Amino acid sequence: MTRKRATSIGFIAVLLWALLALFTVGSAPVPPLLLNTLCFAMGGTFGLIWAASTGALPALRTVPLKVYAFGTIGLFGYHALYFSALRLAPAAEAGLIAYLWPLLIVLFSGLLPGERLKAGHVIGAIIGFSGAALIITGGGGGFSTQYLIGYGLALLCALTWSGYSVLSRLVGSAPTATVAVFCLATAALSLPLHLVFEETVWPATSLAWASVIGLGLGPVGLAFFVWDIGVKQGDIQLLGTSSYAAPLLSTLVLVVFGVAAPSQILLWAALLITGGAFIAARASFKT
Template sequence: MKLRATLIGFSAILMWSFLALFTAASGQVPPFQLSAICFAIGSLPGIVTFIVRPERLVLLRQPAKVWIIGIAGLFGYHFLYFTALRNAPAVEAGLIAYLWPLLIVVGSALLPGEKLRWYHVIGALLGLAGTILIVGRNGVDFDGAYAVGYGAAFLCAFTWSGYSLLTRRFDAVSTDVVTGFCLATSILSLLCHLALETTTWPNGAFEWLAVLGLGLFPVGAAFYAWDHGVKNGDIQILGAASYAAPLMSTLILTLFGFAEPSWRIAAACLLVTGGAVLAAQEMFRRRKGRVRPRGPSGPSEVRQPALGAQFGDAISKLANSKPGATVHPTRVKSPSDSAACHQSAGTTACGRSPLRISEPSTSVSGSLPSSARWRASGAPR
């Protein structure tokens, strides 16, 4: 279940990898206008679901804090990101904004039931290093004149990481509520567009298709998938794996001719992939342990002695017992039954023996021969 939810969350990262491609293909549409259109498109699947299944509308009845966190996360992130790009160079602003995966990994230590390990932090730092290679390929120059933009970028990173971590605390809230977040973000983005930008519509069917792709995937389905992933999956792995988005985005842009291949891409690929694998090593170990548990000397194996051997040992014990003993047949217990054998007054009871020998007034000392016992070769202690 947790692995499945983590993979669903990772699908959001894959969809975000197409953000730059679709944005580049959408023409000269201003950012807030584009955000308003795309979030409106992203809310349509949820609206259709509510029309077809109106009983799900009750899922929108959530506490005010859920709505505040959700809308602040989606709209606040984009508002601060666009503000950062308006007031600082795109490279530096983008690098600062992409601190959010690292903040998610570190901040996850504050969540109930989560433990921050060294490999989570190292994995996230490797991913950040790979992102620096990609985003800062033409050099990085932080200038104090752009302090407002840098500040907005930092707030942007804190906003999205905070939204993701707080969403984890509301794991009982249905993902259907993301429809309301998208619709509210669309309306607020439209207000910002009307106040700050000049309207420019996509030119031609190709640009409209790019806008539609943005709304359906990176700015639509991705937020539903991310919500499910951070609520039910491994949030530390998702945080470290998020650094794959700028790398895959660059690879996609290169594939479609919007960027040139270079050694930086290969190096970033190694850093990001290595960081994600390092951060996910605990999940891989758990998965391997469920498929093929191993003990000190190899795979765990439980063997049942032959039925004839069990009866032979029991009859031998009966022959050595005192007169008056009675034999009560009982069922042969399965390997899943209790493995503990114990002796009580007048009874030798073993969860792995087909016969119970009892005496009215005396107890049988000793134990059954070793051949009548269940054996677990190499089983973990």
């Protein structure tokens, strides 16, 4: 596979993640842990079918247990927090806060051995977090506690995925097929927790079922496989930069489908969060 083709495949993940908020809203009122179970069971099953058809299954036996544990915790934690955040706060606003993860990845990566935190990282972080503050304060209209728990979970979501992404450099590499195991293990972990802590509520409409299936096949399924191919065989810097478009794309999708109302606050928050991440990324690209 050529570097250019792998990069193009990886970019598919960014487009799929732009649909994550829309499908999550559409899957209501399914509780977060049950949604985790259903989506990752689908993503993992199709991942195993793909691995079997490509002869990649034998390689799974050589992957260290710590890699499986780390990947499972990352996927489980991020999506349990994300689904919960979008149940407790407006989708567009909570989704934008969750999409602080590209900025945080750049910021945290500057703390890794051999890396250095630069002025551009700090400036980008200030700009990005000002976008999140704009959401939480309602554009200066006063601090509201109505959606504070949802916004807090969205911030934890961003911290979880950025921390997982940065620390993965210290865990070691693994074949793309391991993503299928991560997905199935996440589903297996989510199910008993759902039975203990949540009331079982199945999708009530065909739209809700379509949203759950869409999540399992796309943003919570195929996206992880194509992203893994992209970052391992393609241009990782270009892919990293493209991921900063995800907050804008996700917000645009919600507005187009009528889930979120267009507003100046939403626009400025999206621009600040995306722009802050891009500025921080440029600081990393400079020699």
